[in-house]
Amino acid sequence: MYDFAIIGGGIVGLATALAVGKRYPTAKIVVIEKETTPASHQTGNNSGVIHSGIYYKPGSFKAKFCREGSRSMVEFCSEHNIAHEVCGKVIVATHPEELPRLENLYQRGLDNGLELEKLTSEQVREIEPHVQCSAGIRVFTTGIVNYRQVAQKYVELVTNQGGELHLGTKVTKIETRTDVTVLSTNKGTISTRYLINCAGLFSDRIARLGQTNPQARIVPFRGEYYELVPEKRYLVKHLIYPVPNPNFPFLGVHFTRMIDGSVHAGPNAVLSLKREGYHKTDVNLRDLTEVLTYPGFWKLAAKHADEGIKEMIRSVSKAAFVKSLQQLIPEVTADDVVPTHAGVRAQALQNDGKLVDDFLIVPGQRALHVCNAPSPAATSSIEIGQAISQAIPSQSHLESTLVHV
Structure with a gap:
């Protein structure tokens, strides 16, 4: 019997396991991943950018988690000697008609509390000599990293906390009983008091297996x-x-x-x-x-x-x-x-044709389902994991049980 079962061994699932383990240090935690290696999909095939949060609607989870995540990711990489660089980026208007959009983006970045600089075309070329543009914005806090290496460090820390990682384990059925959730997998059953779905490309299907409708489809x-x-x-x-x-x-x-x-x-x-x-x-x-x-x-x-x-x-x-x-x-x-x-x-x-713009975390019965976590989820992974750990109902029977584990 596990206290927490996390479906999905990508960077969000692993960060969640790390955060939950810190909040509940005596809990028994398992991460279930269908692939034979962690971070095989979105995490392992992304661009490796530590995003600043400039694009996202002020007040949204993406804006908040990305802004804070860019700092916490850099701190994490520095602490654990993971190669990274805060190199900054330029966003450029290549035609004069794009200048109003560039100004709007600059204002959004300011609203999100970012360090920015307006650039003339000449100033852009001082930074990027081969770029052709009308004007630009310099975003100082953008960086680069290999997120596979970050995820591997998460694995190490989770296992050091006592967590388990079950690879090559695919969930095929979820049965919610009175006080336990039973996961059927290709390697037998796993029982847990609380379920967290971080299945990425299959998160909506896992939610529906758990009798939760995320009101959206991947x-x-x-x-x-x-x-x-x-x-x-x-x-x-x-x-x-x-x-x-x-x-x-x-x-x-x-x-x-x-x-x-x-x-x-x-x-x-x-x-x-x-x-x-x-x-x-x-x-x-x-x-x-x-x-x-x-x-x-x-x-x-x-x-x-x-x-x-x-x-x-x-x-x-x-x-x-x-x-x-x-x-x-x-x-x-x-x-x-x-x-x-x-x-x-x-x-x-969504069914009406609108993309879900923000991170989407849907509650279920003794469960949380992360049903939209594309970019900048890797940048934001530490913050998402902490938010999920705090979203677990603090007054639930689960926590009173964990106190006595």
């Missing part, structure tokens, strides 16, 4: 990247982002210097035909059928048809992808970039 979007060939890495010094298009829910292609020195360019954003579909040819009929029969998807597609078509063209045409990159750095050519790994974003979508 729709997977694949982000495809190119990488600058080594001899062209000099074109990018830090991180370079365009002003986001307010008519499209993603940030647009950008340049990211990774902690290993490589430079990634992208991503686009296309519907993935499989929840863990990292390649164009990956298809899962159940995953695809769920998307195509979901009214919310068609409402979203109709609203963003023009941009969606552009994203699909970038997916099949290297020339179109490179043309987007040239909006930021005109010198980039098709010979300068080669394909690299893709990531899949677990984005919750």
Whole structure:
């Protein structure tokens, strides 16, 4: 019998296990992960950016957790000797008509309490000499790290606290009884007093297995990247982002210097035909059928048809992808970039076609379900874990039981 069972061994699940273990040091905790290694999906395939929180609505969980998370992540990496760098980034308006959007973004960053600097085009080129733009913003607190290494440190700390990590263990059924929840897995049953669902791309399905309706469905979007060939890495010094298009829910292609020195360019954003579909040819009929029969998807597609078509063209045409990159750095050519790994974003979508903008944590019976935790969840993982640990009902029978464990 466990006191807490956490489904999902990504960075959010592991951070949650760490935070719950600190709040309840005598509790028996297990993290259940269907893959044979932790952090195999969103955590292990993201861009490695320590985000600042500039994009998010003031007062939202994303804004709060990301702002605080950028600090706590840097502190964590410093404490545990994990390679990282607070290199900052520039967000640029490539055309004069984008300047009002850049100003709005600057004001949002100020509202979120960030350290920012307005830049002229000349000042941008002092930081990023190869960028073409009309103006920019410098965001000082953005950084880079390898989140697989962060997650591995979380694993070490969780096990040092006495927590268990069960790999290669897939949950197939959840039965909620009077005082216990029983999880059926491919390796037998696991009983727990409290369940926390951090299953990422499958979080909505796990919630429904636990008889909780998250009022949203995960729709997977694949982000495809190119990488600058080594001899062209000099074109990018830090991180370079365009002003986001307010008519499209993603940030647009950008340049990211990774902690290993490589430079990634992208991503686009296309519907993935499989929840863990990292390649164009990956298809899962159940995953695809769920998307195509979901009214919310068609409402979203109709609203963003023009941009969606552009994203699909970038997916099949290297020339179109490179043309987007040239909006930021005109010198980039098709010979300068080669394909690299893709990531899949677990984005919750409502039935009315609206994307769930914020982190979504849904309570169940002796359970909490994290049903929307895409970027910046890795940056925010320490803060999300602490928030979940505090959201466990403090007056519940669970806590009175744990006092006597």
